[in-house]
Amino acid sequence: MTLADVARHAGFSRSTASLVFQDSPMVAATTKAAVLAAAKELGYVYDRRAAALRTRKSHTIGLLIPGLANPFFAALVQAVEEELGPSGFTVLLANTLERPERQKAVVETLLEYRVDGLLIVPAIGSGREVLDAIERFAVPHVLLTRRVVGAGGDWVGSDDRRGATLAAEHLVNHGCRSLAYFGGPTETYARATRYGGFVDAARAAGLRFVEEWSRGTETTSSAGYEAVRTLLQSGPPPEGVACHSDAIAFGAMRALRDAGLTVGSDVRVLGYDDLEHARSWSPSLSSVSVSSEEMGRTAARLLLERIDHPRTSASGRTVVFTPTLQARESCGSHDT
Amino acid sequence: MTLADVARHAGFSRSTASLVFQDSPMVAATTKAAVLAAAKELGYVYDRRAAALRTRKSHTIGLLIPGLANPFFAALVQAVEEELGPSGFTVLLANTLERPERQKAVVETLLEYRVDGLLIVPAIGSGREVLDAIERFAVPHVLLTRRVVGAGGDWVGSDDRRGATLAAEHLVNHGCRSLAYFGGPTETYARATRYGGFVDAARAAGLRFVEEWSRGTETTSSAGYEAVRTLLQSGPPPEGVACHSDAIAFGAMRALRDAGLTVGSDVRVLGYDDLEHARSWSPSLSSVSVSSEEMGRTAARLLLERIDHPRTSASGRTVVFTPTLQARESCGSHDT
DNA sequence: AATTGTAAGCGCTTACAATT
DNA sequence: AATTGTAAGCGCTTACAATT
Structure with a gap:
């Protein structure tokens, strides 16, 4: 079942039928209708591979x-x-x-x-x-x-640097005296840029920046959860934590809560990505929003x-x- | 740049070169190496469209x-x-x-x-x-x-019916005396099946099933949130709520919490899908697990x-x- | 016996010539 | 002037014949 069959069935040549399928203005309306009808009747399906081979698109x-x-x-x-x-x-x-x-x-x-x-x-x-x-x-x-x-x-x-700066400033404005940047794959340009922007903004505000907290992780909530658990054992947490992603923040918040800390007062947490779920989480997650769409x-x-x-x-x-x-x-x- | 060019450059025929790219055992190892080397040297990239047209796969x-x-x-x-x-x-x-x-x-x-x-x-x-x-x-x-x-x-x-039955039985075993089935697109086979299974199991346990609560919604957390808000205005909530999806449950839990109710004691909530986030939510969400993978x-x-x-x-x-x-x-x- | 070459064809498009 | 037809070609594969 090829274009040739359709053309024959409709009583036209292959080239005319081809023109019809390209919706060319060069073919008469009646001809076009006849070819289309023949195609439908025969159950013909246009072959894009063949067309692509020929047209190179x-x-x-x-x-x-x-x-x-x-x-x-x-x-x-x-x-x-x-x-x-x-x-x-x-x-x-x-x-x-x-x-x-x-x-x-x-x-x-x-x-x-x-x-x-x-x-x-x-x-x-x-x-x-x-x-x-x-x-x-x-x-x-x-x-x-x-x-x-x-x-x-x-x-x-x-603008990753700008996003991280926003995050730092927001935490500072909410009274945090010590800050950490949490998670994210260390080999990425994004993490390096955000981390740099965050640290610079924290220092510019004269805040204590907690390096031990600022380790890389995978971008998952369980990585965030585990990392917080581990790190809570080495002393009191910073007052403000910016996470490299919402997923990490979800896990981190969960771990903080499990440790008896109240997110939003004891520790303020910020995510990055502003996923749909950030809004409906408990507590709802503040986040740096970038529109992937x-x-x-x-x-x-x-x-x-x-x-x-x-x-x-x-x-x-x-x-x-x-x-x-x-x-x-x-x-x-x-x-x- | 076609297979013919590669063949010529390597000093073989097109058919031999073709055999090489199909990894055919019919071609000598040295020939194969020569063809491959020529292809690499010329920067040749095999054309699957053409091969597909010919082989019909x-x-x-x-x-x-x-x-x-x-x-x-x-x-x-x-x-x-x-x-x-x-x-x-x-x-x-x-x-x-x-x-x-x-x-x-x-x-x-x-x-x-x-x-x-x-x-x-x-x-x-x-x-x-x-x-x-x-x-x-x-x-x-x-x-x-x-x-x-x-x-x-x-x-x-x-097995949607089985999943919903599990949900109902779990809520019953946790002491719920009144149940509702929450959300999901009403026109789907899945919702009808789960709903049927849930209602039957609830009735079999002699429980009160709250029909007014059991309306369809979109499968999003905001739909779950809004629906709970609306419904809370018409009286006290059921003791147990099975949601059609985790997303709906996330929104529903948030709305219950905003209304001052404690999820897990005042109202018990169950999701469906067992998404990665179900575990890290606060409270963590019980869910019917089906492996999409x-x-x-x-x-x-x-x-x-x-x-x-x-x-x-x-x-x-x-x-x-x-x-x-x-x-x-x-x-x-x-x-x- | 093992390997390689010839030539036709997969289903389209399109320049150009031919027809009405 | 408007529409349609002829024939070559896009880059492959493969049956079969030919070569070593």
Whole structure:
């Protein structure tokens, strides 16, 4: 069952039928209707692979993310899909599981499928070499959220230093005299940047910054929970704790509560990401909010532009979103 | 840059080069090495589309889910990817956003890309007609989680009636004298089944079942929050509440707490799904646990089997997982 | 017996010529 | 002037013949 069958059944040539499926204005309305009717009658389904082979456009975008368990990335994927769908692109989702070797394999596969473009949240620990094959093959791409050292292309992310500064200032304004920055994968650019911003802001305010507390962790609530448990054994906690993510903060709050401390007064806790659940947690979690949806949509749009205008689009565009702070009970605020 | 270029550069024919990329045993080791070296030197990337067109196998699986915001589905996607990857399949993820028309369009697109198989979590409200095109086109498929009335193919899900019965019995055993079933989309098979099981178990125990409380909601924490707020105005709450999902339970617990009630003693609350966060919530949420990972992996395996043996595999296989109950603080248990 | 080469074809698109 | 048809080609695979 091919286009030729449909054309024959409708009494036209293959090329005319092809034109119909491309919705070309060059074919008469009656002809078009006849071809479409024949297709429906025969149960014909257009073959995009064949069309893609011939036109050299797959109408397909590869999206690389490190994991779906993190709601931040789940929201990102959804936003990208919604932005790309109306333009006729299908997204090939590839999960790198935060492993550079897997990421390499996955990029290779996506290139073999001849994606028209690539949206990439680099796995932790990936360097410039991720982009080698992609650039050699001249596939339009934009990086999201995380940076890669030495990569000169498009990047869409948020101002991590500013987010961390907001966090520190908020805790200071709520009367905290000692601060800690809690969790996050130490090898990431994001953690280094936020940590730096936080420490600088804390010092600028003349506060005591507790280094022993400021260790890296995985980005999960159980990591946050375990880490707090361990650290509570080495003395009294700081008065203010900024966590690298909401997930970590959830676990941390739980551990503080289990230890008999009241979050929001004994210890003030701040998250990062502002997940949907931050609002409904008990206590509700103050959090630095960055919109993964907005970042996803923006990256998708930049990519489409690059695909449409491979030459003319400027090189190395950077879009940075500014985070905002959502004050809630975990910092002592009482409006949810 | 095609296989022909690589072959020429290596000094062999196209067919030999092709055999190399298929890892055929028919080609000499030295030849193979030479071809591979030439490919690497030229920066050649295999074209799967062309191979797929010729072999009529795309090594691609379509995965339809209603949304990624729900961590249950996010985990499902990840499990499917991990199961399929090693077999050389790439997943085409399509988000139906719980809308049947979108689902229809998305199935069409996936068929146009000639996926080798389809894994489907049907959107709420979708009937047999989702499968029309898929069956006419004879594409192997398996349904996940939700059922579709009149669909006779493979289905992988969990025993909703049993899960709800467990929930009711657990609340009864913890001394609840009045029960309600809270939330969930009313049009779904899952809600009807769980609701039925819950009511029957409550009645069998001679308990008062509060119908006014048992309204449907969206599956979000804010829906749970709002619904509880509204309902608290019409009188004292039941002693035990089983929620249709953890997300709903999170919101419901928050609303109960805001109203000055203690979850775990005044009102006992039970969730459904056992998300990662259920454990770290305050109070920790008791929940009916169903493993979306296991369901995803199982469905993926059934599908691969159907793809490999289109004829011989039995028709209409059903795999049902039995849920378990995780007792936590929200029901008055004190072991986390 | 082991390995390699020829040529046709998978299902489309499209430049160009041909028809009404 | 508007519409339709012919034929080549996108980058692979593979049956079969040919070579060593």
